[in-house]
Amino acid sequence: MSKKIDGPFAPRPIAMLQSPAMRALSLTGRRILDRLEIELANHGGKDNGKLPVTHADFRRFGIDHDAVGPGLREVEALGFIEITVRGIAGNAAHRSPNRFRLTYRPAGGESETNDWRQITTIEEATEIAAKARTSKPKNYSTVRGKRKSSARSTQSGKTQKPVRVSRTTKSGFQSGFPGLKARNPQSGNPGLLSRYLAMSKRDEEVGPPPERRRRSRSRPAAIPTFHKRRSKRT
Numbered sequence: 001m002s003k004k005i006d007g008p009f010a011p012r013p014i015a016m017l018q019s020p021a022m023r024a025l026s027l028t029g030r031r032i033l034d035r036l037e038i039e040l041a042n043h044g045g046k047d048n049g050k051l052p053v054t055h056a057d058f059r060r061f062g063i064d065h066d067a068v069g070p071g072l073r074e075v076e077a078l079g080f081i082e083i084t085v086r087g088i089a090g091n092a093a094h095r096s097p098n099r100f101r102l103t104y105r106p107a108g109g110e111s112e113t114n115d116w117r118q119i120t121t122i123e124e125a126t127e128i129a130a131k132a133r134t135s136k137p138k139n140y141s142t143v144r145g146k147r148k149s150s151a152r153s154t155q156s157g158k159t160q161k162p163v164r165v166s167r168t169t170k171s172g173f174q175s176g177f178p179g180l181k182a183r184n185p186q187s188g189n190p191g192l193l194s195r196y197l198a199m200s201k202r203d204e205e206v207g208p209p210p211e212r213r214r215r216s217r218s219r220p221a222a223i224p225t226f227h228k229r230r231s232k233r234t
Helices: 027-042 055-060 065-077 122-134 170-176 192-206
Strands: 051-053 081-085 098-102
Touching: 027 051, 027 055, 027 065, 027 081, 027 098, 055 065, 065 081, 065 122
Parallel strands: none
Antiparallel strands: 051 098, 081 098
C-alpha cells in the first residue's frame, strides 16, 4: 500500500483547522481558500504573494457574484490571506486582478506568518467575520471615478444643499441665484432676471391665465363616420 499522495496537494496545519478563525469561516471563505491553493499549485508553489485570481475565476469556481467581495474581506480579516496588490476593475486595457498571499504558506523565501493565530476566541472570530462581510471595501473605486456629491461646499468647510427656487416670488428668485445679474433692458437683449420681472408684472396686472379643462380618461373614443365618395365630374 502506497503512503504517498498521487499528484499535487495543498497541506494545511491541524492547528489552523482547529483555530477559532477557521471555525468561524463561512463556506464562501473556504471556497476562496481552495481556489487560491489551486492557483498556487498551478504556479508550482513558487509565486505565493503574487497569485493573480480574478473575480471571474472565483465565479467559475462556484462562488456567487455578490458573495466574492464579502468572502474576500472575511478571509483577509480572519488572517488567512493578504491582498498584496489591489486590482482595478474596468475594461481590458485598464483591468488588473488582485494579487494574493496565503499566510500559512511560505512566500518570497520567508516562512509563513500565520496571521490567523492572533484571533484566540470563537466569539472574537465570529464578530470579526460578520463585520467584515457587511462592511464596504476600503479601496472602492471604478474607472469612471467616484460619484460626486450634490451638496455645495462653503468657505466654512460645511456642506449646503442646493436651494430650490420658487418661481412665484421675486425674492425667492433673487435669493436662489445671488450671482445672477440682469442686463440692461434698453439694450434690446434683456437678461433672464429682467424677463422674469416683466412676466411677473404682467401676471399682476392681467391675472393668471385660465386653467385648461382636463379631458376625462374614461371618455369614449369618437365613433368614426364614413362619408360617401364624391363622383368625379365627367
